Amino acid sequence: xxxxxxxxxxxTPFRLTxxxxxxxxxxxxxxxxxxxxxSIRAREGFIQITGDPGLGKTVTLRTLLKQLGNEVTTALIxxxxxxxxxxxxxxxxxxxxxxxxxxxxxxxxxxxxxxxVLLDWAxxxxxxxxxxxxxQNLPNETLEELRLLSNLETDKEKxxxxxxxxxxxxxxxxKMPELRQxxxxxxxxxxxxxxxxxxxxxxxxxxxxxxxxxxxARFTPVVLKGIYRASQGIPRLxxxxxxxxxxxxxxxxxxxxxxxxxxxxxxxxxxxxxxxRSRPLVASSGIGTxxxxxxxxxxxxxxxxxxxxxxxxxxxxxxxxxxxxxxTVKGTVNAPSAALEPAPKAAAEKKTALAGxxxxxxxxxxxxxxxxxxxxxxxxxxxxxxxxxAFPNPPAFVFSFDWKQPPPSGLSILGWDLDNRPFLxxxxxxxxxxxxxxxxxxxxxxxxxxxxxxxxxxxxAGENRVxxxxxxxxxxxxxxxxxxxxxWQNRNLDRLMGYYAPVFTNYFPGMDKPVVYSLEQLRTIxxxxxxxxxxxxxxxxxxxxxxxxxxPEILMAVFNQKYISRVYGDxxxxxxxxxxxxxxNDQRDWKIVAKFWVPTKGGSPAVE
Numbered sequence: 001x002x003x004x005x006x007x008x009x010x011x012t013p014f015r016l017t018x019x020x021x022x023x024x025x026x027x028x029x030x031x032x033x034x035x036x037x038x039s040i041r042a043r044e045g046f047i048q049i050t051g052d053p054g055l056g057k058t059v060t061l062r063t064l065l066k067q068l069g070n071e072v073t074t075a076l077i078x079x080x081x082x083x084x085x086x087x088x089x090x091x092x093x094x095x096x097x098x099x100x101x102x103x104x105x106x107x108x109x110x111x112x113x114x115x116x117v118l119l120d121w122a123x124x125x126x127x128x129x130x131x132x133x134x135x136q137n138l139p140n141e142t143l144e145e146l147r148l149l150s151n152l153e154t155d156k157e158k159x160x161x162x163x164x165x166x167x168x169x170x171x172x173x174x175k176m177p178e179l180r181q182x183x184x185x186x187x188x189x190x191x192x193x194x195x196x197x198x199x200x201x202x203x204x205x206x207x208x209x210x211x212x213x214x215x216x217a218r219f220t221p222v223v224l225k226g227i228y229r230a231s232q233g234i235p236r237l238x239x240x241x242x243x244x245x246x247x248x249x250x251x252x253x254x255x256x257x258x259x260x261x262x263x264x265x266x267x268x269x270x271x272x273x274x275x276x277r278s279r280p281l282v283a284s285s286g287i288g289t290x291x292x293x294x295x296x297x298x299x300x301x302x303x304x305x306x307x308x309x310x311x312x313x314x315x316x317x318x319x320x321x322x323x324x325x326x327x328t329v330k331g332t333v334n335a336p337s338a339a340l341e342p343a344p345k346a347a348a349e350k351k352t353a354l355a356g357x358x359x360x361x362x363x364x365x366x367x368x369x370x371x372x373x374x375x376x377x378x379x380x381x382x383x384x385x386x387x388x389x390a391f392p393n394p395p396a397f398v399f400s401f402d403w404k405q406p407p408p409s410g411l412s413i414l415g416w417d418l419d420n421r422p423f424l425x426x427x428x429x430x431x432x433x434x435x436x437x438x439x440x441x442x443x444x445x446x447x448x449x450x451x452x453x454x455x456x457x458x459x460x461a462g463e464n465r466v467x468x469x470x471x472x473x474x475x476x477x478x479x480x481x482x483x484x485x486x487x488w489q490n491r492n493l494d495r496l497m498g499y500y501a502p503v504f505t506n507y508f509p510g511m512d513k514p515v516v517y518s519l520e521q522l523r524t525i526x527x528x529x530x531x532x533x534x535x536x537x538x539x540x541x542x543x544x545x546x547x548x549x550x551x552p553e554i555l556m557a558v559f560n561q562k563y564i565s566r567v568y569g570d571x572x573x574x575x576x577x578x579x580x581x582x583x584x585n586d587q588r589d590w591k592i593v594a595k596f597w598v599p600t601k602g603g604s605p606a607v608e
Contacts, residue, residue, distance in 0.1 A: 054236025415454030
């Protein structure tokens with residue numbers, strides 16, 4: 001028996017290969033991915049992504065490649081120690097261009113052929129993106145050649161985008177006098193950072209879940225803390241330490257990974273002849289300490305309850321009982337909302353609630369209006385609990401049910417799409433499940449127990465401890481949403497744009513992939529909407545506000561919205577995702593970074 005079988009794993013969770021299936025969207029990695037997506041769609045010329053070894057640059061690139069559509073063709077260069085002529089040949093070959101001997105005679109012939117290919121793809125409406133990994137290894141003359149290649153353009157647009165991905169040395173290299181012109185061409189720069197302590201624990205659990213783990217490999221809190229201190233949040237080092245600790249626990253025949261297993265892992269990597277370490281790996285654990293020697297050796301070894309308040313109409317066929325009214329920026333109107341009473345079947349389920357009532361609702365769900373619902377899923381117990389809002393009182397427990405292999409930690413929306421297909425949408429991982437939900441939980445089984453057809457889900461692992469200051473800060477979002485709605489109502493474009501982050505991502509059940517906008521692109525879209533719509537009425541219900549488990553700087557607000565103008569009208573459930581974004585003078589403010597929209601009476605998601 002190997003350790004994967006012992007722990008009930010279907011795959012090796014901590015292997016070092018950059019597998020995009022294991023991509024973990026920490027705040028920094030998600031922002032890096034969205035920066036790349038935005039840069040490509042905005043057709044920026046040069047983009048630079050840097051970070052220390054092992055931070056996840058390559059897996060982020062591979063995840064990017066999976067999200068790009070047919071309108072983009074990429075050439076990926078993994079071994080950049082190439083002369084200018086070799087680079088041109090490799091790019092053309094990666095684009096599927098077969099070169100004859102004539103084309104290989106000189107750099108001029110290669111350039112001519114390369115320009116022909118670029119023009120041909122441009123006429124077909126296809127954007128070509130050249131991605132160079134480990135770009136710090138590019139010779140200076142090849143870097144200069146890239147600058148010249150970036151000059152290839154038509155009267156209207158660039159023919160080639162170039163993404164340079166490399167270690168921090170790339171930043172220093174581009175500051176050399178002979179590369180100054182290239183450095184000036186780079187319009188977008190992003191530096192990856194290590195994971196935080198909270199993200200490190202979430203990263204470990206994420207990889208175990210992807211590998212098929214069913215909570216049979218349990219890392220104690222002290223071990224998770226020790227892995228973070230030893231790895232300093234570097235994913236590659238985390239993988240190495242976790243692999244060794246699992247092996248040590250397997251040899252001991254134990255499912256719980258304790259501090260002695262971490263000590264064995266560190267000793268197996270560092271060796272007995274290393275100098276004594278001076279920094280504790282685990283506080284008060286007796287494991288020892290970590291120095292730059294250990295880190296260097298490791299590097300060498302590795303190298304937003306439904307705050308929607310659903311409206312009547314098509315949803316009443318599910319046996320829902322509307323009970324409240326919408327709020328509007330100018331008062332209250334008599335429109336039904338989703339402060340819902342349970343359907344008779346759901347009420348019966350409540351009476352037969354399963355044993356094991358949780359101690360209380362997760363503190364992340366801090367604002368749940370009366371009559372609205374949300375699901376809380378425990379990663380540890382694999383149980384889902386339905387809660388009914390009663391703000392300002394805490395949510396009330398309704399019932400629980402088993403949910404094997406629950407969704408990853410974070411925020412999700414569960415319900416029906418426009419084609420009446422069940423779905424689970426997760427943010428910030430940005431994935432869909434349709435038809436059959438994960439963990440052998442069928443929607444037909446679950447929906448019979450739920451008093452609403454669309455509910456927000458908060459999935460959490462371990463203990464939930466939310467800083468009261470974080471909750472107080474998050475409460476500001478209620479005011480932000482009201483101000484956002486007023487800006488819509490009054491068609492105040494400048495004020496409206498103040499509520500959005502520099503990069504905004506739009507999701508809709510009919511989309512195969514998200515659409516990413518820059519702030520200027522979004523402004524143009526809103527300006528056009530205001531020009532066409534005439535007078536606007538925006539009706540919104542009281543939102544449910546839920547913080548992301550372990551990442552209280554991400555917040556989901558779910559509410560029902562009805563939009564009415566002279567030429568357009570729709571209604572639906574909207575989830576806005578907020579993040580604390582750095583602004584002017586280093587001030588942090590809640591900004592909208594993403595939107596998820598589910599129409600309830602047809603219509604189009606083309607407007608907010």
